[in-house]
Amino acid sequence: MNTDGTMDKIERWKLKWKHGEAEVQTLGGMLAPVRFDIGNGRSVSPMQVAWEDDGSQVGLMRALRGEWPCLPFGMVDAPANLPSDMARRKADDGWVHGYGANHMWELADQSDRSLTLQIAYPKDGEIERLERKIEADPDAPALTVSLTVHARRDVVLPFALHPTFAVPASGVEILACPFDAIYTYPVPQEPGVSRTIPNRTAVSLQRIPTAHGPMDATRLPMPEMTEELLQIAGCKPPFVLRYIEQQADVFLDWNAEDLPDALLWISNGGRAHKPWSGRHFAVGVEPGNSFYDLGRVAAPTSRHPLADRKGLAFSSGQSRTISYRLSALAL
Numbered sequence: 001m002n003t004d005g006t007m008d009k010i011e012r013w014k015l016k017w018k019h020g021e022a023e024v025q026t027l028g029g030m031l032a033p034v035r036f037d038i039g040n041g042r043s044v045s046p047m048q049v050a051w052e053d054d055g056s057q058v059g060l061m062r063a064l065r066g067e068w069p070c071l072p073f074g075m076v077d078a079p080a081n082l083p084s085d086m087a088r089r090k091a092d093d094g095w096v097h098g099y100g101a102n103h104m105w106e107l108a109d110q111s112d113r114s115l116t117l118q119i120a121y122p123k124d125g126e127i128e129r130l131e132r133k134i135e136a137d138p139d140a141p142a143l144t145v146s147l148t149v150h151a152r153r154d155v156v157l158p159f160a161l162h163p164t165f166a167v168p169a170s171g172v173e174i175l176a177c178p179f180d181a182i183y184t185y186p187v188p189q190e191p192g193v194s195r196t197i198p199n200r201t202a203v204s205l206q207r208i209p210t211a212h213g214p215m216d217a218t219r220l221p222m223p224e225m226t227e228e229l230l231q232i233a234g235c236k237p238p239f240v241l242r243y244i245e246q247q248a249d250v251f252l253d254w255n256a257e258d259l260p261d262a263l264l265w266i267s268n269g270g271r272a273h274k275p276w277s278g279r280h281f282a283v284g285v286e287p288g289n290s291f292y293d294l295g296r297v298a299a300p301t302s303r304h305p306l307a308d309r310k311g312l313a314f315s316s317g318q319s320r321t322i323s324y325r326l327s328a329l330a331l
Contacts, residue, residue: 008104010053010063015115017136022143025063029105029117029132032066032164036141036248036328044248044328046241048166048282051275059095059102061275067163067326069147070097071127072311073290074158078297079187083199086186087299092125097162100130113138126155127314142327149322151314158295158311160263160288161324163252167220167268167281170245174218174283176205177262180234183306184209185292190227193270201305202230205264217266221281227270231292231306235262239285247331252285254324258312259287287324 012025020043022034032047050064060068076091095102100119109116114135121127131148147161165172182202188194195210207214208230217228238253239262265284272278291300291309300307314320 007058007062010104013107013110013115015113015134015136017113017138019137019139019141022134022136024115024117024134025065026104026106026117027063028060028068028101028103029119029130030063030066030068031134031143031145034066034143034326036250038141038246038248038328038330040330042246042248042330044243044246044250046165046243046250046326046328048164050164050280050282057275060097065164067145067161068097068101069130069132069322070101070160070162070286070288071130071149072098072157072296073160073288074293074296076296078294080191081187082298083186085301089297089299091296093122099125099127101162105132126151126153126157128152137327140327141329142325144323144325146321146323149314149320151316151318151320153316154314156311156313158288158290159322160259160286160290160293161254161322162284162286163324163326164265164282164284165241165250167283168243168245169221170243172220172283173242173244174205174220174264175240175242175249176218176232176235177239178236179232179262181305182208183231183233185229186294186298189229190270193225193227195224195226196228196230205230217264220266220268220283222266222268225269225278226266227268228264228266229292230264230266232262232264233306234260235287237262237287239287241283241285242331249329249331251327251329252287252324253327254287255322258322259289261289261306261309262287263290263292
């Protein structure tokens with residue numbers, strides 16, 4: 001076991017109500033699986049469970065699944081071949097997507113309708129602790145999740161939620177959200193695999209620019225193995241995914257004043273190395289305030305359309321709460 005507790009045993013708690021069931025784990029406070037009962041004996045389970053812990057991975061990769069908060073959000077190593085006009089930065093720690101995503105949360109409170117978890121951050125950092133509450137709607141197949149951040153010092157940090165949805169072989173249609181523009185990643189998201197042309201702007205998810213012509217990113221899984229990351233700027237929630245076989249729409253709703261964009265992570269079997277092993281099919285819809293997942297390691301020029309996506313402001317002695325709602329509806 002690591003001295004910081006990253007290899008402690010993973011515990012899980014279940015939340016059951018009239019319209020479904022959800023599970024939350026200590027590692028990362030991750031939420032999954034989730035089952036929504038949508039009437040007439042039908043259900044949909046939209047949250048991804050990538051794999052179980054087999055002792056071969058560390059941090060958030062031990063038991064990657066579902067949704068969790070990322071503070072600070074993003075990578076800790078800058079990708080190779082960043083455009084020359086992007087300044088490189090040094091990340092403040094070595095935890096991809098933040099300390100809370102890689103460490104164990106504690107159960108603070110449990111009731112018939114809710115679970116509340118908390119985690120203390122390292123004593124030398126700007127963030128003191130996080131509190132996370134998952135609450136079932138007694139009248140609907142829906143969950144409300146809130147994150148309350150307590151800061152030691154005033155700070156602006158890249159921030160995002162990280163809902164990751166299952167992509168079954170039967171397919172998912174991305175109905176998405178009204179938006180202002182779509183921006184492709186500054187470099188190939190997975191070198192030698194990703195198909196999108198870097199640093200381009202798109203006006204439709206059905207016409208993402210690639211070297212082989214427009215790519216339709218609205219129907220998953222795609223026929224070609226790939227890994228892509230797009231930033232949907234000015235995304236006006238809810239974001240909608242349609243599960244075709246289940247005949248259900250799944251809605252992700254949040255406050256766009258806090259989190260103006262949605263990063264769309266399309267994982268379509270493109271990572272051949274372990275633990276992905278070419279078998280990982282999922283779609284991340286990540287409401288955020290960040291420059292892609294690069295805000296900790298790179299800074300764009302002031303001319304870049306995402307230059308103002310610097311993160312959320314947290315103030316010493318004043319808690320800040322970010323909430324979202326996950327729900328389902330039968331077609």
